[in-house]
Amino acid sequence: MIDLHLTKPLQTAHGPALLDVRLTVAAGELTAIYGASGAGKTTLLRLLAGLSRPASGHLRVGEEVWYDQARGIWLPPQRRSIGFVFQDYALFPNMTVRQNLEFALPDTSGKALVDELLELMDLGELARQRPQQLSGGQQQRVALARALARQPRVLLLDEPLAALDVPTRLRLQAALAAAHQRFQLTTLLVSHDYAEITRLATRAVELDGGRVVRDGVPAVVLPVANATPGFRLTGTVVAAVPSATGQTLQVRVGEEVIRVEVDATTPYQPGDMLVLTGSVQRGR
Ligand SMILES: Nc1ncnc2c1ncn2[C@@H]1O[C@H](COP(=O)(O)OP(=O)(O)OP(=O)(O)O)[C@@H](O)[C@H]1O
Numbered sequence: 680m681i682d683l684h685l686t687k688p689l690q691t692a693h694g695p696a697l698l699d700v701r702l703t704v705a706a707g708e709l710t711a712i713y714g715a716s717g718a719g720k721t722t723l724l725r726l727l728a729g730l731s732r733p734a735s736g737h738l739r740v741g742e743e744v745w746y747d748q749a750r751g752i753w754l755p756p757q758r759r760s761i762g763f764v765f766q767d768y769a770l771f772p773n774m775t776v777r778q779n780l781e782f783a784l785p786d787t788s789g790k791a792l793v794d795e796l797l798e799l800m801d802l803g804e805l806a807r808q809r810p811q812q813l814s815g816g817q818q819q820r821v822a823l824a825r826a827l828a829r830q831p832r833v834l835l836l837d838e839p840l841a842a843l844d845v846p847t848r849l850r851l852q853a854a855l856a857a858a859h860q861r862f863q864l865t866t867l868l869v870s871h872d873y874a875e876i877t878r879l880a881t882r883a884v885e886l887d888g889g890r891v892v893r894d895g896v897p898a899v900v901l902p903v904a905n906a907t908p909g910f911r912l913t914g915t916v917v918a919a920v921p922s923a924t925g926q927t928l929q930v931r932v933g934e935e936v937i938r939v940e941v942d943a944t945t946p947y948q949p950g951d952m953l954v955l956t957g958s959v960q961r962g963r
Pocket residue numbers: 688689690691692714715716717718719720721722723731
């Protein structure tokens with residue numbers, strides 16, 4: 680579990696502001712952080728990683744204290760069990776894919792984990808390649824595998840998929856979901872993509888001006904594009920089959936299972952959450 684209260688003065692485009700975030704995150708939960716540009720999302724991750732120093736507060740991860748202003752405790756980044764994946768991949772260019780992963784292992788006993796990660800991230804064929812021989816999506820899969828190879832207590836993902844094209848992003852989302860299911864790491868994911876958040880996260884926290892302004896289940900708290908006041912149903916996809924125009928979904932809404940036709944731009948899979956909105960028409 681992560682329990683934090685962190686403050687940090689910010690110099691924003693609108694003048695000085697104070698980041699002041701309180702958050703408790705359950706172990707194994709994947710929490711999305713979203714909000715407008717400049718809201719403080721990256722700053723929060725950097726404070727967690729120890730890349731930036733808070734002005735006050737505390738940060739506990741499980742039974743470890745990583746920061747406590749009152750007790751004068753502040754652990755440097757290398758003493759925090761963190762995996763960090765940014766938009767740019769920051770791989771070692773002179774090492775192969777396998778060596779990049781092996782370098783991240785906390786000890787030499789993790790060769791089996793490297794093999795497992797290569798398979799999980801579909802990198803087996805690329806293990807002997809160097810980063811410059813890989814596409815952006817492949818490099819990001821390596822970056823994610825490398826972060827997992829460290830076996831961190833906390834995984835921080837700062838818009839890791841934002842630079843990728845849509846099909847690659849969808850494949851990476853599936854890889855991320857598989858990795859989360861396998862390792863159950865306590866994960867914070869910064870994302871602007873509401874479909875991505877709904878697909879991957881069980882909780883979404885909105886920051887605005889350095890503060891938490893919304894916090895809850897993604898399908899409930901995220902704004903819905905073009906939502907008309909009328910009805911709004913939240914459901915879970917239980918089956919998805921291809922159709923002539925996209926997909927036919929069976930969606931569980933409360934006790935009912937309803938059929939929904941969707942186009943092919945965002946392929947759905949069982950377990951995805953869906954928000955159905957529309958206007959109500961009275962008819963007899
Ligand atoms: N070390 C720092 N000291 C003071 N102010 C900072 C520092 N780092 C960033 N800021 C300011 O704090 C604000 C929040 O920046 P941050 O990068 O955390 O936002 P963000 O929510 O991640 O935005 P984006 O979505 O554009 O990445 C910005 O106005 C930025 O200029």
